[in-house]
Amino acid sequence: MRDTPAKAIALISGGLDSMLAARVVQEQGVHVEGINFFTGFCVEGHTHAIRKQDRAKPQRNNALWVAEQLGMRLHIVDIVDEYKQVLFNPRYGFGANLNPCLDCKIFMIRKAHQWMLAHGFDFIVTGEVVGQRPKSQRKETMPVVAKESGADDLLLRPLSAKNLPETRAEREGWVARSALYGFNGRSRKPQMQLAREFGFSDYAQPAGGCCFLTDAAYSAKLSDLWEHRGSRNYDLDDIMLLKVGRHLRPSPRFKLIIAREEGEVRFLEGYRKQFIHLQTVSHAGPLALIDGDVDDDELQLCARLVARFSQGRQADRVELRIVGLDGNASLTSVSPMPADAIPESWYR
Ligand code: SF4
Numbered sequence: 001m002r003d004t005p006a007k008a009i010a011l012i013s014g015g016l017d018s019m020l021a022a023r024v025v026q027e028q029g030v031h032v033e034g035i036n037f038f039t040g041f042c043v044e045g046h047t048h049a050i051r052k053q054d055r056a057k058p059q060r061n062n063a064l065w066v067a068e069q070l071g072m073r074l075h076i077v078d079i080v081d082e083y084k085q086v087l088f089n090p091r092y093g094f095g096a097n098l099n100p101c102l103d104c105k106i107f108m109i110r111k112a113h114q115w116m117l118a119h120g121f122d123f124i125v126t127g128e129v130v131g132q133r134p135k136s137q138r139k140e141t142m143p144v145v146a147k148e149s150g151a152d153d154l155l156l157r158p159l160s161a162k163n164l165p166e167t168r169a170e171r172e173g174w175v176a177r178s179a180l181y182g183f184n185g186r187s188r189k190p191q192m193q194l195a196r197e198f199g200f201s202d203y204a205q206p207a208g209g210c211c212f213l214t215d216a217a218y219s220a221k222l223s224d225l226w227e228h229r230g231s232r233n234y235d236l237d238d239i240m241l242l243k244v245g246r247h248l249r250p251s252p253r254f255k256l257i258i259a260r261e262e263g264e265v266r267f268l269e270g271y272r273k274q275f276i277h278l279q280t281v282s283h284a285g286p287l288a289l290i291d292g293d294v295d296d297d298e299l300q301l302c303a304r305l306v307a308r309f310s311q312g313r314q315a316d317r318v319e320l321r322i323v324g325l326d327g328n329a330s331l332t333s334v335s336p337m338p339a340d341a342i343p344e345s346w347y348r
Pocket of ligand 1: 101105209210212213214
């Protein structure tokens, strides 16, 4: 019998399930710390902090907030570069969109296992629930994740443990199997009940997934980026910009990113030095970035498009400032493009 508490590392996404799983294990007297992997595609704290329509949601990083609620340390690990190997070539394919959920889980649990070994922890905790997600959380895939991640029986899913083979944490008596749960399926009711029992009234509402890759519109923009770049590579700025603005591609050589509201204008301002950008001056209007190469005619086309999304959309002429990559600014006056003249196929 050991005289110090067992130590677990819990994957914390910021959602309810991982919060509950960590708390269940804490209740058993285990020392739990959280780990959160930053892929660049995470939803957490991004659009909520930018867009007005999301203002009703608390502007916070939910993973940090969960750690605070549970009184535990959180390790945020940047895996932006390493994650590309998961996204470029997922062995188990994609979900409904560009979300490689099964490969992603295997990868994150493998990283958590490495972290656990390097830091002297005993086991790993996740909030996975059997049958919760069609591909990555089926009963048949649970052992696949455990085996291929290398974590094997060091991986404990406290919310579904009673539906799964005993793990080392149970065998060693670090946690009592009788105090674990047997949740199964897509219903959220058992989790909500458990949240009430723990006194959690405020938690991130369950969404379609923990990252933008589950989103059809986002995945379409990412596919478009890869197609026109001629390679499936990306950097952090690329994938952050896909989360923001209206994206229009009038040509294979360039696209326009047009802010939809004040918060997005401020966000895109941070990228002005990297892109040719335009902003209306005669009327209130959005900031827009041009991603790609444009000739003079195409620049005028971009100006007409930006004018279309400004307060001057009904005016005969709208004046805009265009700033090149060299920082030199020029003014131009254009007639706004009528909405019905913009082909649907330009919208990404
Ligand atoms: S939703 Fe995103 S972060 Fe979550 S498992 Fe799927 S790919 Fe990974």
